[in-house]
Amino acid sequence: MSQVYDRVALIGLGLIASSMFWAMKRAGLAGEVTGYARSAETRETARQIGLCDRVCDSAVEAVEGADLIVLCVPVGAMGAVAQEISAALKPGATVTDVGSVKRHVIQSVAPHIPEGVHFVPAHPLAGTEHSGPESGFAELYDNRWCLLVPAEGSDRDAVENLRALWEGMGANVEEMDADHHDLVLAVTSHAPHLIAYTMVGVADDLSRVTDSEVIKYSAAGFRDFTRIAASDPTMWRDVFLTNKDATLEILGRFTEELFALQRAIRTGDGEQLFDYFTRTRAIRRGIIEAGQDTDAPDFGRGKAAQ
Amino acid sequence: MSQVYDRVALIGLGLIASSMFWAMKRAGLAGEVTGYARSAETRETARQIGLCDRVCDSAVEAVEGADLIVLCVPVGAMGAVAQEISAALKPGATVTDVGSVKRHVIQSVAPHIPEGVHFVPAHPLAGTEHSGPESGFAELYDNRWCLLVPAEGSDRDAVENLRALWEGMGANVEEMDADHHDLVLAVTSHAPHLIAYTMVGVADDLSRVTDSEVIKYSAAGFRDFTRIAASDPTMWRDVFLTNKDATLEILGRFTEELFALQRAIRTGDGEQLFDYFTRTRAIRRGIIEAGQDTDAPDFGRGKAAQ
Numbered sequence: 001m002s003q004v005y006d007r008v009a010l011i012g013l014g015l016i017a018s019s020m021f022w023a024m025k026r027a028g029l030a031g032e033v034t035g036y037a038r039s040a041e042t043r044e045t046a047r048q049i050g051l052c053d054r055v056c057d058s059a060v061e062a063v064e065g066a067d068l069i070v071l072c073v074p075v076g077a078m079g080a081v082a083q084e085i086s087a088a089l090k091p092g093a094t095v096t097d098v099g100s101v102k103r104h105v106i107q108s109v110a111p112h113i114p115e116g117v118h119f120v121p122a123h124p125l126a127g128t129e130h131s132g133p134e135s136g137f138a139e140l141y142d143n144r145w146c147l148l149v150p151a152e153g154s155d156r157d158a159v160e161n162l163r164a165l166w167e168g169m170g171a172n173v174e175e176m177d178a179d180h181h182d183l184v185l186a187v188t189s190h191a192p193h194l195i196a197y198t199m200v201g202v203a204d205d206l207s208r209v210t211d212s213e214v215i216k217y218s219a220a221g222f223r224d225f226t227r228i229a230a231s232d233p234t235m236w237r238d239v240f241l242t243n244k245d246a247t248l249e250i251l252g253r254f255t256e257e258l259f260a261l262q263r264a265i266r267t268g269d270g271e272q273l274f275d276y277f278t279r280t281r282a283i284r285r286g287i288i289e290a291g292q293d294t295d296a297p298d299f300g301r302g303k304a305a306q
Numbered sequence: 307m308s309q310v311y312d313r314v315a316l317i318g319l320g321l322i323a324s325s326m327f328w329a330m331k332r333a334g335l336a337g338e339v340t341g342y343a344r345s346a347e348t349r350e351t352a353r354q355i356g357l358c359d360r361v362c363d364s365a366v367e368a369v370e371g372a373d374l375i376v377l378c379v380p381v382g383a384m385g386a387v388a389q390e391i392s393a394a395l396k397p398g399a400t401v402t403d404v405g406s407v408k409r410h411v412i413q414s415v416a417p418h419i420p421e422g423v424h425f426v427p428a429h430p431l432a433g434t435e436h437s438g439p440e441s442g443f444a445e446l447y448d449n450r451w452c453l454l455v456p457a458e459g460s461d462r463d464a465v466e467n468l469r470a471l472w473e474g475m476g477a478n479v480e481e482m483d484a485d486h487h488d489l490v491l492a493v494t495s496h497a498p499h500l501i502a503y504t505m506v507g508v509a510d511d512l513s514r515v516t517d518s519e520v521i522k523y524s525a526a527g528f529r530d531f532t533r534i535a536a537s538d539p540t541m542w543r544d545v546f547l548t549n550k551d552a553t554l555e556i557l558g559r560f561t562e563e564l565f566a567l568q569r570a571i572r573t574g575d576g577e578q579l580f581d582y583f584t585r586t587r588a589i590r591r592g593i594i595e596a597g598q599d600t601d602a603p604d605f606g607r608g609k610a611a612q
Contacts, residue, residue, distance in 0.1 A: 076576075125523055129590060145523055184519055187509050188528040194571075195501055196530075198564045200586040202556065203493050205563075213490055215592040217431055217451055222494040224502075224530040230590030233583035240571045240579055250508065251568055255561060257511075258504045262557055265500075265546045270382075273546055277539035280506040284435065284536030286521040 004165045005067040006031040011059050011081055012072035013037040013046050014232070015127060016098045018136025020070065021051055023169035026138040030165075036062035037133070038073075046133045060088045068165070071097035071109070076238035079108030091116040094158045098124055100185060100235070102149045102178040104242035110151070118158035121149040123181065124171060125189075129230035142170035149178050186246035190239055191254060194247065196228035197236075310471045311373040312337040317365050317387055318378035319343040319352050320538070321433060322404045324442025326376065327357055329475035332444040336471075342368035343439070344379075352439045366394040374471070377403035377415070382544035385414030397422040400464045404430055406491060406541070408455045408484040410548035416457070424464035427455040429487065430477060431495075435536035448476035455484050492552035496545055497560060500553065502534035503542075 008030040010017040017035065024030045035052030036059045037043050046055045056062040063069050063085045071078050078097055089095065095113055099105045102121050113119040126144040128135065146166040150159045163173045176184070203214045203222065218226065240247055264272040314336040316323040323341065330336045341358030342365045343349050352361045362368040369375050369391045379387050384403060395401065401419055405411040408427050419425045432450040434441065452472040456465050469479045482490070509520045509528065524532065546553055570578040 147523070184515050184523055187512060187515055188520055188524050191508075192505055192528045192531050194567060195505060195564070197583055197586050198567055199498055199501060199560060200589050201582060202497075202559050202563055204585065204589055205559070206493060206556075209490050209493055211589065211592065214494055215589065217453070217490055218494050222498045224534055225498050226586070226590040228530055229583070229586040231583075231587075233580050233587065236583050237576050237579040241574055241576055244571055244574075248568060248571060250512075251564070253508050253511070254505060255564065257508055258501070258557070258561065261500060261504055262554060265550055265554060268547055268550075270543050270547055273543040274539050276507060277503055277535070277537075277542050279510065280503050280532070280535040281537075281539065283506050283510055283517065283521065284532040286517065 002028070003031060004029045004161055004168060007066045008033045008068045008070065009062045009066035010035045010052065010070050010072055011062060011085070012074075012077075013042050013051060013055075013133045014072060015131050015135045015140075016124065017070065017072035018046075018051050018133050019126075019138065019140035020072070020098075020136075020169065022136055022138035023141055024165070027168045029168045030068075034062040034066065042133055049134060051133050051136070059085050063088050063090075063093075065090055067093055068162070069093060069095045071095065071099070074234045074238045075099040075101050075105060075242050076234075078105050079112070082109040082112035086112040086114060089114055089117045092118075094118040094120055094162060096120050096122050096162055098122060100189065100239045101243040102181045106149070106151065106178055118155045119151065120154055120159050120162050121151075121178070122162060122166070123147045123149070123185075124166070126171075127231070129227055131232040131235075139170070141166070144171050146171040146173050147181055148173060148175045149181050150175060182243050183246045183249075186243055186250045190243055190247045191250040193228055193231065193236060194240065194251065195254070196225040199225050200229040308334070309337060310335045310467055310474060313372045314339045314374045314376065315368045315372035316341045316358065316376050316378055317368060317391070318380075318383075319348050319357060319361075319439045320378060321437050321441040321446075322430065323376065323378035324352075324357050324439050325432075325444065325446035326378070326404075326442075326475065328442055328444035329447055330471070333474045333476075335474040336374075340368040340372065348439055355440060357439050357442070365391050369394050369396075369399075371396055373399055374468070375399060375401045377401065377405070380538075380540045380544045381405040381407050381411060381548050382540075384411050385418070388415040388418035392418040392420060395420055395423045398424075400424040400426055400468060402426050402428050402468055404428060406495065406545050407549040408487045412455070412457065412484055424461045425457065426460055426465055426468050427457075427484070428468060428472070429453045429455070429491075430472070432477075433537070435533055437538040437541070445476070447472070450477055452477040452479050453487055454479060454481045455487050456481060488549050489552045489555075492549055492556045496549055496553045497556040499534055499537065499542060500546065500557065501560070502531040505531050506535040 013035050021033055032053045034054045034056055035046055036056045043055050046052055071081055073081050097105055105121055110119055124141055124146040126140050166173050319341050327339055338359045340360045340362055341352055342362045349361050352358055377384055377387055403411055411427055430447055430452040432446050472479050
């Protein structure tokens with residue numbers, strides 16, 4: 001793999017940025033990588049663990065001379081950061097982001113991108129329930145998707161370089177428009193997260209079942225929900241507030257269907273339940289075939305759990 | 307590990323029974339293990355893969371002379387099977403089951419248990435999204451819970467032998483009463499499964515997003531849902547029909563909370579969302595500490611997925 005950018009600046013040093021750093025280093029994709037985080041504690045941690053070649057004390061310092069600037073802050077903070085660095089951006093540089101919502105990010109960042117600087121929004125579909133600078137690892141993006149959402153008339157070289165970077169970090173890259181991205185993600189990620197958060201909250205509220213019982217006897221169903229519901233609260237708050245319409249549309253359909261299934265349970269309509277459950281099974285098979293998950297009988301986590 | 311039963315009969319030869327067979331053999335817990343499945347195809351498969359020491363062509367033949375009879379059929383079929391084998395049960399034998407619902411199983415099986423035969427309902431909290439005789443493996447119960455739900459006045463020796471069997475197969479064993487069991491499982495397993503089924507169904511229905519997109523871009527949230535929603539449709543139909551009250555109670559609370567969060571999204575109440583998501587994170591930590599899941603950054607499945 002050869003170097004794609006001389007200088008890369010990571011603004012925000014959480015799971016996504018730190019994994020990008022290790023993945024870029026693994027493949028030699030960037031010359032110098034600078035980093036900045038708003039919290040002094042995070043910057044100190046980054047320095048201690050060797051995250052970034054140079055950790056800067058201001059976003060402006062980090063982006064000076066950078067060929068690629070990656071905004072890795074929560075979606076709700078993207079606009080303010082873009083405004084802050086705007087004047088320091090090098091002509092010909094590319095600004096990108098890693099936000100889970102694209103229409104809102106474009107609306108809040110694009111006005112701050114100066115003439116002669118390229119803006120290519122992106123979204124890597126990868127993550128864990130962990131956050132912070134120490135949670136990153138070089139393999140996070142291997143065989144995962146990264147969606148690029150270039151604006152109309154985007155500079156093709158800027159887009160192709162960013163594609164090369166993500167491919168070099170192990171990801172498969174596709175392009176998509178912003179509104180479609182936000183709808184697809186509402187279905188595959190945003191609504192499921194809200195639902196998981198809700199179910200975990202219900203369990204916690206139930207006075208007749210203790211938390212320790214819930215935890216102890218957590219079978220596959222609930223355990224997978226807690227996994228989802230442990231994700232970063234700030235990030236998810238911003239996702240729901242900024243992808244409001246698509247998320248509420250999906251949740252509306254979800255509650256409609258859930259009511260229909262609840263009624264089938266109440267009236268004892270076994271046929272309806274059976275047909276529904278048979279249909280959903282096929283979707284799972286498709287995911288296995290698409291290589292996005294493992295088919296291991298213990299979900300591949302047996303050894304670590306013992 | 308020493309032998310607990312001379313003769314064990316497995317009625318129904320799916321994931322749970324086949325895993326029990328391999329786990330009993332691994333630890334030498336049973337002398338002869340007989341097996342029966344209603345489908346001739348399943349019996350043939352069992353014979354081909356060496357599942358059970360002897361595969362019988364009737365449930366009556368399988369249970370003759372058995373010291374332990376394990377009912378491994380869907381919850382809705384338990385009563386009919388118990389009636390069928392009733393006259394063939396050996397005095398002093400123990401009948402148990404592996405159903406996910408306990409009050410209903412007790413109501414439908416207990417009337418068919420003859421005087422002098424013990425009935426000790428049980429429920430191993432383990433499974434995968436796979437089903438059928440070929441899906442079993444000896445490690446399924448390692449470090450998982452098995453709940454015993456003995457009726458009042460149950461023979462303590464019968465209970466202790468069954469406990470020894472499950473512990474010998476790798477499980478941790480606790481006792482619980484039937485109603486509490488059904489409520490705990492409604493929270494930790496039954497309601498989450500219905501919710502996952504629903505979300506996967508919604509995704510499938512959405513005409514503006516293709517199934518292939520849903521599958522391709524399935525991020526952590528939705529992927530975990532499809533994992534749950536791929537479980538055996540017959541088993542789950544029966545669970546919902548037979549644990550109706552507890553499941554509907556939990557689903558009622560769930561929709562109430564979900565509506566509150568939807569309203570927070572609609573009104574832009576970020577504080578409420580943030581507080582809610584922060585609270586749910588703590589439950590996840592408890593599960594990791596209880597050793598019921600792995601803390602690996604890629605959920606322990608990175609290698610298999612690549």
